[in-house]
Amino acid sequence: MALSLETAVAYVPRVTRPCHFEPDILEFNEGVLAPYGMRFDPSYAAGGSNTTFLELAEGVLRAALGPLPAPDLLIVAYALPDPHAPEKTLAAHLTRVFDGRPMSFAVSEQGLGAPFTALRIADAYLRSGRCRSVVLLILEQTSFPYPEPFAQDGGLVDSAVLLALGPGGGWELAGVGSAGPHCDLADLLGNPPGLPRDERPGERLVVTGSWGDSLDLGPAGPKAHQAPPGSYCTGVWLEFARHHEEWRDAYRTIVFGDVDPRTGAGHVATFTRRERAAGNERRGHP
Template sequence: MRLRTAAEYQPGGGSSISFGELAEGALEQITGPVPSPDLLIVAHGLGDSYPSQSVSARLDHLLGGGARNFAVSEQGIRAPFKALRIARGYTSSGRCEELALVVVEQTSGGPPKPASSVFLLFGGTGGLQLTSLATTAPGRPVDLAGLPDRALLVAGHGIDPAVLADCGLDVHEAAPGSQSSSVWRELATHYEAWARAYDAVVLCDTDTDTGHSEIAVFRSRMPSRQQW
C-alpha cells in the first residue's frame, strides 16, 4: 500500500484539547476529497485525558462510515508502528485496500510537549510504498543494511546519536516538540518531496523507556519482488 495523502496539525493555545479534536483538526488539513477507508486506526502513546467519545468511530462517521475502526494505545512511540503491523495483516488477508492512520498526541509534562496530530491515508497510487517494518530489541544495534544508496533516515528524538553518525545515509532529525507523532509529522509534511528526491525513506525511533527501536521503510522505486 502506498501513502496517498497526509497532513499534520498542531493547534495553538492551551493544552485542553481532546484526541477527537486533534484527529478532526488533522483531517481538516487534507486538501481535496478523501476516499472512505475500509480500515481506520487511531494511534496514541498514552490514554486520552478527555475520553468523552470513541475517536475512531467519530472519524469513521466523518469519512462516510463502514470502516473497521479501533485504536492502538499505551505503546509510547511504538503505537503508530504497531498500528501499521496490524494493517498489514488486514491487507495480506484482502480485508484492507484503503487505510486511514491517525496519530494523536496531547500535551505532556516535564518538559511539556505541545499537542499534535497526523492523518495518513494509504491506498491506490502514491509516492511512497511501505515495504517493511522491524523492531530492534533493547541493547541491540539498529540494522539499516540493505537500503539503496539514495535513502533518507528520519530520526526521532529517542534514537542513539551513534546510529545517526554511523548510518551512512542522509539524516533528517524530527523537530522538537513531540514524541509519538514526531517522525510521522515529518513524513506528512515532506513525503512528496522525499518521494522525488530519494529511493527510500526510513522512519526510525527508540522508546527511551523500554529501549525498543522501531523502523518503517518506505520506497519510492520498488524492486519487482518486493511488496507491502
C-alpha cells in the same frame, strides 16, 4: 499490491483552552488513578492546552486538502492517553466522516511504537484481503490532571498526523520491524525490513526521532534527518507529512526509526518510492 501513501497531513495547533472536567469525567479519572496511589489534580492541566483527541482528529481532518478517500480501515494510534474524554470511543466515532463505512479501532499501550504497530496491522489486513485502503490517525495530547513528568517536563506539544494509504500513492510501505529493550538504533536502521536489494549509494534517507543523539552514518552511509523536539510518538510522522513530496524527488527509500526513551524498544518502517502517477498525491500541511 502494497499500501502506499496517498495523502499526508501534519497538524500542530497552537491554542489554549480553560481546564474543565465534568463530574463524571473527574470520577472516572479518580477511579483509574487511585489503585496507583495517584491523585486527580486539575491544577496540573491548568496551564496546558487541554486539547482533546477528538479536537486533534477533527483538526487534522479539516487540514487535509480536498476530500479524503473513503478507506476500508480506520486506525487511531496514540502513546499518551486523553483524560479529557475517556468515555468516547474515538475510532468508531470518526467513522461518520467516512459515512460509517470503514472498520475501525485504536492502537495504544505501545509507547511511540503505536504508529509502527498500526502500520504492521494495516499491512496484515491488506495481505489477508480484508482492506485495500487505510486512514491512520496518530494523535498526541499533552495536558494531564496528574503528574506526568514525561509530558510536562519534556516540552511536548499537541500534534496529529493523518496518513491515508491505498493502492495509488507515491511511497510504498515495504516493511516494519522492531527490537526489544536496549536496542542499538544504528544497528536496527542498518538492515531494515523491505530495503531494496539493488539500492545505490545516496538513494536512502534515514529519519529518526528527537530523543536519541543524531546518527553519524559516515560519508558513505545514508543521509540522515532528525525530527525536532516537541513530540513523543508523532515526531517522525510529522516530518513524513511535511516533506514526503520533496523527499520523493531526492530519495528512493526512506527508513523511519525511533527508540522509545521509556522502554528502550526500537521500531523501524521502510517506504520505497513508486513511479509518479499524476493526481494521486496531495501535499501535507505544516
